[in-house]
Amino acid sequence: MAEVHERKFVSADPDKCVGCQVCEYVCSVTKNKAFNPLKSSIRVVRINQLINLSVTCRLCENPPCVRACPRDALTQSEETGVIMVDKDKCNGCGWCIEACDYGAIMLHPEKKIVFVCDLCKEKGEPQCVKWCPEEALDFVTSDVLAQKARITAVKKLFQEAIKETQKTA
Amino acid sequence: MLFGYAGRVLHVDLTTGKTHVEPLNEDYAKKYIGGIGLGIRMWLDNSKPGVDPFSPENPLIIANGPISGTMWPTGGNGHAFVSKSPQSYGVGEAKAHGSFGTELKRAGYDVVVLKGKSERPAYLWIDDDSVQLLDASHLMGKSPGETDDAIREELGDYYIRVAAIGVAGEKLARMACIINDKTRACGRTGLGAVMGSKNLKAVAVRGTRDITVAKLDEFMEYVKEFHERMKGPATQKYRTLGTVENVLVHNSLSCMPTRNYNNSRFEGAEKVSGEVLNDKFVAKIIGCSSCAMRCEHMCVVAEGPYKNTMTRMEYETLWALGPYCGVDRLDAIIKGMELSNYYGIDAISAGVTIGFAMDCYERGILTQEELDGIDAKFGNSDAMVQLVEKIGKREGVGDLLADGAKFAADKIGKDSYKLAATIKGVETTGYDLRCLKTAALGFAVSFRGADHNRHGAYAFDVKGKVNRLVAEKGRGKLVKDMEDVYNLIDSFIVCKFSRGTYYKELPDMAKLYTLVTGFEMTPEQLKQAGERIQNAARLFNIREGLTRKDDTLPWKVMHDPIPDEGPSKGAFVSQAELDLLLDDYYEARGWTKEGIPPVEKLKELGMEDLASIVENKE
CATH class of the missing domain: 1.10.599.10 (Aldehyde Ferredoxin Oxidoreductase Protein, subunit A, domain 3)
Incomplete structure (x- = not known):
């Protein structure tokens, strides 16, 4: 039986993201009661003024970070896909940081162990998504993302035809 | 423990390289708040009367505010430079937003007082408690943006924030500015020249401290409320057309200084309106750190002689390089703005000074020869762009104009002071x-x-x-x-x-x-x-x-x-x-x-x- 992917993660829309860092601040204040991007598990990258994107954990299938950990400190929740860090086992060696293709795993500046997006499970929903002023962040499954991308692509292909149908309607 | 404020003032002697940290005077904090207030007060305390703006004894002060470093919308990200202005010989101050001020706060400083003069070109590297003067000879001649990239590359951290001067600041042009985040300028009153006079090319900062506020839960409620307010009518102008909306508004009221104050309305206004700018050139509207509003209209020129130009545009700079010079080509105006950022000059002062030079030319006070062969008639967009470049490099006639309209008029004589639209030596802005x-x-x-x-x-x-x-x-x-x-x-x-x-x-x-x-x-x-x-x-x-x-x-x-x-x-x-x-x-x-x-x-x-x-x- 084929399986519908139900794991939701935080995804940023590059067309909407303006690089304002509100997500970083909200993340750090939710988890640490302080404003500090170094303690945020979502980070903004601004390549230039036109290219901005927030990046965080994508809850990969068969995640390389988990495989990379030499101390088995990282496990993936079967239910939500969240990467869980065993605070007692992690010694901050950073293999997982290196293994992650998205730079989504951070080393806590004081605790010296890694941390990663946990979807704000205690709050019921990711706070960065809730606060994003541009609504650039989505809490979605990869299936829904793919659907959205397909719809956008088809709309672009049939721009003229869509205008025509709107006129008739 | 202090909240909001970092509670520390960093003093740097650029001559000796010595630094020391003192606690922030809490009485000052309450009385002068932060930013320009605290900066002006600290300048008075750290200087002697009559100091020359370019003297090593003229302190250059960086001050952020109590809100900097928090996620307060628009408030988390600002900083101010304060010094004695080489244009007015009085208060020099300018603010910029972006992400520099917030980083400085996280490094643990409310105020940085820079005095002295480095023997060789240097940049200041503030890495939390570690403060060093590093060699900048390889950065000389670079634009603020290039300097920013080079420093982050050589220090090996993408998230380091940099405020830098361009060539104009190095050459003590009195209209030189200090730029952070590529397009955000502490533009007015010539503080880039003060920085240049200290042989200081840039200030680079990395801060890793937490910023905490006194009443976090109530603060977050208040942030949420202001996020909502910022989506409402109070900021609509800035989020949509932007300040460039003023072009047609001011023109209809006949209050847009045109051709160096020869007119108060511009027949070419329709061609350089905010509407056309947004329709043809604005590629994206981006935001500063912590802002819920976003106003920064990034413009891209996709074709023509100024192809591949990219910069932020606002009303004042559009007006100065456009209508004030009689120029009705937006692509040229955008190019003039990009060049201003590249060389590190205040684009308002640049445009107003070029308008002044054009007026001098049309009245026969300056000849084409004196203008390096440029036919600087009002409306000649190429001439405007060329003059921005010359001012930025301080080359040829640019050497005369780089100190602004007042200083140029003093040198030209022949009643040209009547054509210099300055107050206290600082060029005026887009209101007749x-x-x-x-x-x-x-x-x-x-x-x-x-x-x-x-x-x-x-x-x-x-x-x-x-x-x-x-x-x-x-x-x-x-x-x-x-x-x-x-x-x-x-x-x-x-x-x-x-x-x-x-x-x-x-x-x-x-x-x-x-x-x-x-x-x-x-x-x-x-x-x-x-x-x-x-x-x-x-x-x-x-x-x-x-x-x-x-x-x-x-x-x-x-x-x-x-x-x-x-x-x-x-x-x-x-x-x-x-x-x-x-x-x-x-x-x-x-x-x-x-x-x-x-x-x-x-x-x-x-x-x-x-x-x-x-x-x-x-």
Whole structure:
């Protein structure tokens, strides 16, 4: 039986993201009661003024970070896909940081162990998504993302035809 | 423990490379808030009267505010530079947003006082508690943006924040600015030249500390509320067309200085309107760190002679490089702006100075030969772009013009001073003061020279709340009240574009201050702080030799009536009108006829420790 992917993660829309860092601040204040991007598990990258994107954990299938950990400190929740860090086992060696293709795993500046997006499970929903002023962040499954991308692509292909149908309607 | 404030002041002696840290004076924090207020006060404390702006003894001060580093929308990200201006020889101050100020706060500093002069080109590397002067000889000649990239590359951290000068600052051009985040400038009053005079190419910062506020839960509720306010009507202009909306508004009111004040409306306005800019050139609107508004209209030129130009545009810079030079080509204006950022010059001053040069050329005061062969007729867009480049590099005629219109006029002579639209040596901005008489007063008394951002008094005129063509009593108080609030905005530091979201103004700001710092602050106390900052700035200017005579207007504003048909025809500001306005303003401020704050006033404001500046002058 084929399986519908139900794991939701935080995804940023590059067309909407303006690089304002509100997500970083909200993340750090939710988890640490302080404003500090170094303690945020979502980070903004601004390549230039036109290219901005927030990046965080994508809850990969068969995640390389988990495989990379030499101390088995990282496990993936079967239910939500969240990467869980065993605070007692992690010694901050950073293999997982290196293994992650998205730079989504951070080393806590004081605790010296890694941390990663946990979807704000205690709050019921990711706070960065809730606060994003541009609504650039989505809490979605990869299936829904793919659907959205397909719809956008088809709309672009049939721009003229869509205008025509709107006129008739 | 302090909240909001980092509680520390960093002193750097660029001559010896020695640094020391002192605790922030809490009394100062409450009295002068932060930003320009604290910066002006710290400048007075750390300098001697009459210091030359380019002397190593002239402190260059960086100050952020109590809100910096928090996620307060627009407030988390600002910083101010303060020094003695090489244009006005009085208060030099400019703010910028982006992400530099917030990083400095996380490094643990409210204020950085830079004195001395490095022996060789250097940049300052503030890495939390570690502060070093590093060699910058390989960075000389680079633009602020290139310098930013090079420093982050060589220090090996993408998230390091940099404020840097360009070639113009290195060459002490008096219109040089200091740029962070590629397009955000501490633009006005020539502070890039002060930085250049210290052989300081850039300040790079990395901060890793937590920023905490006194009442976190209430603060977050308040942030949420302001996020909602920022989606509403109070910021609509900035989020949609942007400040460039002013082009058609000012033109319809006949209050847009055109061709160096030869006209007050521009026949080419439709071609350079905000509407056309947004339709043809704006590629994306981006935001500063922590902002929920986003206003930064990034423009891209996709074709033609200026293909692949990318920069931010605002009304003032569009106006200065466009209508003020008679230029009606947006692609050229965008190019002029990009070049201004590249060389690190204030684009308002650049445009106004080029307009001045064009006027000199058309009147035969400057010849084509003296202009390096450039046919600098009004409206010649190529000439405008070439002159920006020459000013930026300080090459040929650019050497003459790089110090701004006033200094150029002093050198040219031949009555050219009549064509220089400056106040206190600082180039004016995009409001025709002949027909905006409340604004005219605000500009005349602005402590940093010609400027709309010290008072916003144009709003009364443009919105029709007063008869803009009349100078009358009562305008003094209007300007005073606006100035006090603007001083607070620049000391907190929050963004002026967000001012409309503070529905109750002072009570809203007082609540914010209290939630962040934990210091109880009433609206009345805050109002007094705004007044105190204005008085501190006035004392700065008095100590450095400025008087009532310097509270004046450009020659054309006072002698050359508006010629254009329409509502403003014939308008100008006479000496009698200016005197009436000044008297009214000084009275509203409780100052003497000569514009000097009496000792009594200083006592009332709790700043009698500065009384020696005025004691022999009352």
